[in-house]
Amino acid sequence: xxxxxxxxxxxxxxxxxxxxxxxxxxxxxxxxxxxxxxxxxxxxxxxxxxxxxxxxxxxxxxxxxxxxxxxxxxxxxxxxxxxxxxxxxxxxxxxxxxxxxxxxxxxxxxxxxxxxxxxxxxxxxxxxxxxxxxxxxxxxxxxxxxxxxxxxxxxxxxxxxxxxxxxxxxxxxxxxxxxxxxxxxxxxxxxxxxxxxxxxxxxxxxxxxxxxxxxxxxxxxxxxxxxxxxxxxxxxxxxxxxxxxxxxxxxxxxxxxxxxxxxxxxxxxxxxxxxxxxxxxxxxxxxxxxxxxxxxxxxxxxxxxxxxxxxxxxxxxxxxxxxxxxxxxxxxxxxxxxxxxxxxxxxxxxxxxxxxxxxxxxxxxxxxxxxxxxxxxxxxxxxxxxxxxxxxxxxxxxxxxxxxxxxxxxxxxxxxxxxxxxxxxxxxxxxx
Numbered sequence: 459x460x461x462x463x464x465x466x467x468x469x470x471x472x473x474x475x476x477x478x479x480x481x482x483x484x485x486x487x488x489x490x491x492x493x494x495x496x497x498x499x500x501x502x503x504x505x506x507x508x509x510x511x512x513x514x515x516x517x518x519x520x521x522x523x524x525x526x527x528x529x530x531x532x533x534x535x536x537x538x539x540x541x542x543x544x545x546x547x548x549x550x551x552x553x554x555x556x557x558x559x560x561x562x563x564x565x566x567x568x569x570x571x572x573x574x575x576x577x578x579x580x581x582x583x584x585x586x587x588x589x590x591x592x593x594x595x596x597x598x599x600x601x602x603x604x605x606x607x608x609x610x611x612x613x614x615x616x617x618x619x620x621x622x623x624x625x626x627x628x629x630x631x632x633x634x635x636x637x638x639x640x641x642x643x644x645x646x647x648x649x650x651x652x653x654x655x656x657x658x659x660x661x662x663x664x665x666x667x668x669x670x671x672x673x674x675x676x677x678x679x680x681x682x683x684x685x686x687x688x689x690x691x692x693x694x695x696x697x698x699x700x701x702x703x704x705x706x707x708x709x710x711x712x713x714x715x716x717x718x719x720x721x722x723x724x725x726x727x728x729x730x731x732x733x734x735x736x737x738x739x740x741x742x743x744x745x746x747x748x749x750x751x752x753x754x755x756x757x758x759x760x761x762x763x764x765x766x767x768x769x770x771x772x773x774x775x776x777x778x779x780x781x782x783x784x785x786x787x788x789x790x791x792x793x794x795x796x797x798x799x800x801x802x803x804x805x806x807x808x809x810x811x812x813x814x815x816x817x818x819x820x821x822x823x824x825x826x827x828x829x830x831x832x833x834x835x836x837x838x839x840x841x842x843x844x845x846x847x848x849x850x851x852x853x854x855x856x857x858x859x860x861x862x863x864x865x866x867x868x869x870x871x872x873x874x875x876x877x878x879x880x881x882x883x884x885x886x887x888x889x890x
Contacts, residue, residue, distance in 0.1 A: 461796050462553040464601065465522055466560060467529050468507075468514020471570045474547040476761045480742035481537045484508040485713050488584070492591045494532060500525035503598040505588040507563075509580050510625065510653075510741045510760055511570050516560060518597045526550055557601070557792055561785045564605035565612045570763065571628055572774050573618040576652065578609050600795065608788045615784065618777040626656035626709075628763045629737045633705050634664060636735060636756065641665040643704040648696065648716055650678040653709035653739055658686050670703065672696050674710070700725045700734070707737045708744035719748040726752060739763070801857055804870055808854070808877050812846045853877075 469479055484491055488506045495504045500521030507514050515533065519525035534544040551559045562568040566577050585602045588594045594602070613619055634640055645666055647654045650673040658669055669688030672695065673679035679690035691699060693716070700706070700722060710716055717736075726734070736757040738745040743759055750757040820842060824835060857873055874880050 460553075460800065461557070461793060462522055463502075463518050463520060464516075464553060464556045464597065464796075465519060465526055465529075466514060466516050466551040466556040467526055467533065467548060468512060469533075469548050470512035470514070470568070471761065473549055476741060476743065476759055478537065478539075478547050479511070479513060482513045482533055483741050484513065485711055485742075488587050489591055491532075492588060492593045495529060496591070496593045498525055498528045498532070501529070503595045504593050505584055505598055505602060507581055507584040509577065510739060512563070514563075516556070516598065516602070518595070522552060554789060554793065557789050558785060560601070560605050561608045561788060562782075564609040565781055565785065566609070566618070567612075567778055567781050567785065570760075571625060572778050574625060575619060576625070576656075578606070579652075581605065597796075597799075601792065604788065604792050608785060611788070612781040612784050616777040616780045618774065618781055625739055625760065625763060626653055626707075627660045629657060629707055629739055629758075630660040630664060632737065632758060632763065633735055637704070639665075640667075640705075642667050644668040644670070644702060645705040645707065646670045646672060646696075646699050646703040647682075648672050648693075648706065648708040648744060649710035649740070650675070650682045651709060651711065654707070655682060655685075657707045657709070657739075658682065658688075662686055670699055672699065674712075697721055697725065701728050703734070704732075705735045705737070707739065709739045710744050712740070712744060713742060715746050716744040717749070718746040719752065722749055722755065723752060726754065798858070801870065804874060804879065805854055805857065807879050808850060808873070811877060811879060812850060816842045816846055 469482060484506065488508065491506055492504060495501060495506065495515055495517065500519040502518045502520060504515060504517040513533070515529055517525065517529065530544055530548060564578055564581050566572060566574050569577055637643060643666055645661055647658060647669065650671055661669065669683065669686045670691060671679040671683040671688060672691045672693055674693050676690060676692050683690040708716060731754045733754045733756065736745055736749060736755065738757065738759045741760060745757060749755050820839060824830060853873065857869060
């Protein structure tokens with residue numbers, strides 16, 4: 459297994475705007491996309507991570523360039539972008555760079571808001587989906603599990619989570635920055651998922667007056683609203699609710715717009731043009747971008763959250779630097795494991811070859827010295843094995859010490875040539 463066979467390809471908030479990312483996001487489960495990627499030429503293992511801020515595919519391929527090209531085509535298949543544009547908006551990491559990338563993603567070092575806790579849970583769900591579809595194997599199982607442990611180590615050894623904020627918290631902070639005191643405000647949450655729940659928690663902490671939850675499944679809305687002593691409505695009741703709320707935060711998994719400009723325009727007259735603050739933290743977007751054209755409506759999407767007040771930025775950056783060091787250490791450890799996978803078959807072969815030679819020579823010797831007792835034969839066998847082990851000890855230690863870079867393959871080839879591991883079994887050394 460060569461390190462360059464591990465690949466990460468995707469888009470995130472750094473490489474592509476939300477208008478591009480929402481075209482690539484996988485709504486619902488990833489069963490069918492996983493099957494398609496697994497069927498691409500050269501792909502041996504794969505996992506798909508689709509969140510608000512990133513859509514990426516981690517895979518193992520015995521034909522890295524061929525598979526990468528086809529995976530990128532699949533990822534952008536519904537985007538109507540040119541090949542050059544798909545390269546512009548995406549990233550492609552091979553080998554060590556792919557390892558570092560996933561470790562940084564799992565640890566939230568690559569998140570829009572460094573230290574947010576949601577990404578690790580999202581990666582764990584993506585991994586569960588991939589394993590259920592039997593799309594992972596020895597390498598990805600070890601790789602992604604290692605990413606989990608790296609994230610845990612960073613959380614334990616740094617304070618990156620203590621000074622960080624989630625996307626939902628950033629949305630609430632933006633509302634607070636615009637309105638000031640939120641204690642007399644009423645908020646409407648569209649969606650009853652994790653993002654909505656986190657937003658509600660932060661709003662309650664800020665002393666919000668009232669929370670209303672609207673969701674396609676009323677039962678889920680009621681359950682979430684009950685947690686915060688709020689009320690629940692169905693999506694059909696959404697428009698009337700706009701007459702009284704001050705803040706709307708939308709985070710559904712809908713594939714189409716939930717609220718359009720023409721839906722809201724009449725409501726503004728009934729509100730006497732009282733300001734309405736809208737935050738869209740869904741991908742694909744829930745709220746019509748044209749809402750921003752209406753007077754006294756302030757619409758922010760997930761990309762706008764980059765511009766919120768950077769809470770404890772200096773402290774987070776300091777903790778992130780410690781996290782980057784840990785990522786470097788853990789990357790080296792994982793590369794050593796990969797190198798061990800590549801080296802182990804060669805070590806097994808050279809030991810077997812040595813054993814074959816010992817058995818051949820012992821058989822020949824014992825055939826000539828027929829007067830040897832069983833005890834003498836046992837001593838000679840032990841001596842031959844001991845000599846073989848001592849001769850192989852340093853070469854094997856040297857081979858195990860090469861753990862990264864092109865030296866691994868070069869030294870394995872050299873080792874195999876020296877010990878004739880690729881020669882035919884009829885080689886003279888094994889002949890009588």
